[in-house]
Amino acid sequence: MPKLKLEDLAAVREKARKAVSLRDGAARVRVTIHMGTCGLAAGSRKILEAALREVEGRDLRDVIVTTSGCAGLCSREPMATVEVVEEAPVKYVDLTEGKVKEIFSEHILGGKILQQYALAIGSERTY
C-alpha cells in the first residue's frame, strides 16, 4: 500500500463507508424479502440474491435489503415488502428475478409503484 495522499484518504473512506453503512440502520428504502418455509420453497433465496445484486450493481447506499418470515399469503410467494420512508409499504407477490430488477428501477429509484405486481398497499394492523 503506497502512502496516502489527501484525495486517497477520501477514496478509502468512500469505499469503506459502503461496507459499513448498513450498521447505521438508517435508510431511505427497506426491502424485506419474506423467507418463511413457503417463501424459501418458492425460491425467495434467488429473489434475495437478485435484490442484493441490484443494491451492489447500482451502488445504492440508501437501500437496505433484509429478510423476515412468512407474510401469510403462502400461495403468492415469493413476496417482498418495499418500504420507502414516509410512504405506505407495498407488498409485491409472485416475484421473479426480472420483476425484482423492474421494482428497483421503477419503484425504488423511479418512485412509481408497479401496480401490476403489487398485492396491496399498506400493511395489516398490528397490536
Add this chain to the structure above:
Amino acid sequence: MCPSKATTKVATTSRGGRRILEEIQMAYRMHLMVCAGTGCVSNRSLDFRDALQKEIGKRGLDNEIQVVTTGCNGFCGVGPLMVVQPDGIFYQQLSPKDVPYLVEEHFLKGRPVKKLMYVPPETKAPVPKMMDIPFFSRQMLIALRNRGLIDPESIDEYIARDGYAALAKALTQMTPDEILQEVKISGLRGRGGAGFPTGTKWEAVKVAEGEPKYVICNGDEGDPGAFMDRSIVESDPHSVIEGMLIGARAIGARWGVVYIRNEYPLAVQRINIAIAQAREYGLLGENILDTGFNFDISVSKGAGAFVCGEATALVAAVEGRLGEPRARPPRLAEKGLWGKPTCLNNVETWANVPPVINRGGKWFAEIGTEKSKGTKVFSLVGKIKSTGLVEVPMGITLREIIYDIGGGIPGGKKLKAVQTGGPSGGCIPTDMIDLPVDFETLTQAGSMMGSGGMVVMDEDTCMVDVARYFLSFTQDESCGKCTPCREGTKLMLDILTKITEGHGTMEDLESLEEVAKIVAETSLCGLGTSAPNPVLTTIRYFRDEYLRHIEAHKCPAHVCRQLNTYKIDPEICVQRGHGCGVCRRECPEKAIFGEKNQAHRIDNSLCSKCGTCVDMCHFNAVTVE
C-alpha cells in the same frame, strides 16, 4: 483487517460466443457485530463467533451475512453479546450452543429470537432493539463513538466513520495555532483525573524551549474497577492515534509514546496493529498526507505499578528508570521525556480530540456544565444491575447514572454510597446522589472525578472496611520515595485494620484523621495526596459506622467478621435442615456441636469468627449479630 468480501462468480454476458465469468461483489444484507472486548472474550465470545461463522458457512449465508469482531460494546454484565445490524437487534449471554437455532430462526427465516434478548428485571418483557434498552439509550458517545460499530483491527472501517478526517482538516486547513485555539474553545479537560485544561497544557508545551518535543498517551489505568481506557484502546485504537497526531501538530512534536500496561494484552495487541496500519497508509511516519508533517509513535509497556500513572513516574518508566515520581516544578511541559518538553494526556482525552477538530470546539463546549465540557466515560461496577461502561454528558446526576442507566441495585437492597475516582476518590452518600457529576462538584464533595471508576455500594457494605480496602491498595502501591506516603498510608491502614477488628479507640479515630490530613498535604505526588480521600470521606459521611465499630464493637453491615457473633436458630436448623451437620463438619475450630435431626449450637468461646458456618448452611439457619 476485515475479512475480504467473498465474491460470487456469475455468468452474466455472452460476448463473441464465449461466456465471460464476471466477478460480482454482492452487498451484505446483515452485519453481526460480535463483541470481543476483554469482558466478552473471557466469557468465550470468540468461541461463539467461530461457531457462528461456521454455521453461517454451512447454511450458505456467508455471501449475505458478515460477522464482524468489534471492541467492547459497554454492557459487559450481560456478555458475550452481539448486535445485529441494520435492525439493531441486541442479543446477550450467548454461547456456541445457541448458534444453530439462532442462525436458522433469525438469519435464515427472519424471526428474531426472544429468548436471547435482554430482559429487564422490572418488566420481564424481552427488549429486541439495542437502542430501546435504557442502558444504551441514555448514553451520549463521543470518546466511544465507534465502539461496537467497527472492527478495531481495520483501519478502513475507522476511516469509513470519518476517521483521520480531523487529521486531514488539521493538516491542510488549519495552522497549529488554530488547532490549539479550537481545543481551548472546546473547554476539554484532562480525563485522567486532575481535569487540567487540555488547551492550556498544549500551549505550555508549544511555547517551551527545546527540541524534539514529545506527546505521551497515558494508558496506565490502574484503579480497581476502572476499565474505560482499556476499552477505548481495544475498541477504537485509531481514535487515540489520530488524537495524538493532531496534538503533535498543534505543539510541534515529532515523536509520541503510548504507555500502556502489560496486563492489558488485547489493548497492547490492538494498538500495535493500529500503529502498523497507520504507518502502512503513511498516516504515521514522514511527510504525512503529503503535507511535510512528520510524526511517529512507539509503544511502551508498563509493568503494572499504580504509581506509574503519575506523569513524572511514567516518564521515568518510559526512560527505563525506576518508576518513581519527582518533585515538580519543573513540569513536564518544560522538562519531560529525555528532558524535553512533553505533553502527556490520558487515553480518553486523546480520543476526544478528533471530534473536537471535526465538529468544532464550540459544538463540544455546548455539551456538559459551565466548567466541565463534553462527556465522561464511567465504568459502572459494584452492586448495580447493569455493569458496564457508560459515556454520559457532564452534569448528569449520580441518580440518573445509577438508576436510569445502571438499572438500580440488585436484590431489592438499598443504595448506601457511590465511590468515584478509584482509590484516590471518595465515597458519596445516598443523600447526595442528586449532585450533578462534574469535576468541581465531585471535588467539593470530597471525592474526585478521577479516571471515572464508579463503584456502587449497597447496605451490605461496611464503609470502614471499604476505606481499609482502598488503603491496603494505595499502601501496597506506594513507591516509598517520600516519607508521608510511605509511612502515612501504612499508619492509616494499621489503624483501620485495628478498628475493623474491634480494637479501635476514639484516640485512634482522631489520629487517623490527623494522619490523613498530613499525608494529603505533604506527599510528593498525586498517589499520596489523594490516598486519604476514601478515609476522610467515610469519616465525614459515615462517622456513625466508625463509632459503632469503636464503641459497640459491632459492624452494622456484618462485614467485619471479627465483630460478629454467630448463632444457630434451633427451629430452622431442625425443621428445615433436620440438623444436617454440614456446619459442624466444616467448622475449622470444632466449635459447633449437635446430633443429626437435632438443633446444633455454636460455642462462642471456641469460635474464631471465620463465618464458614454462614457460608455453608443451605437453610440460612446461622444468624449474625
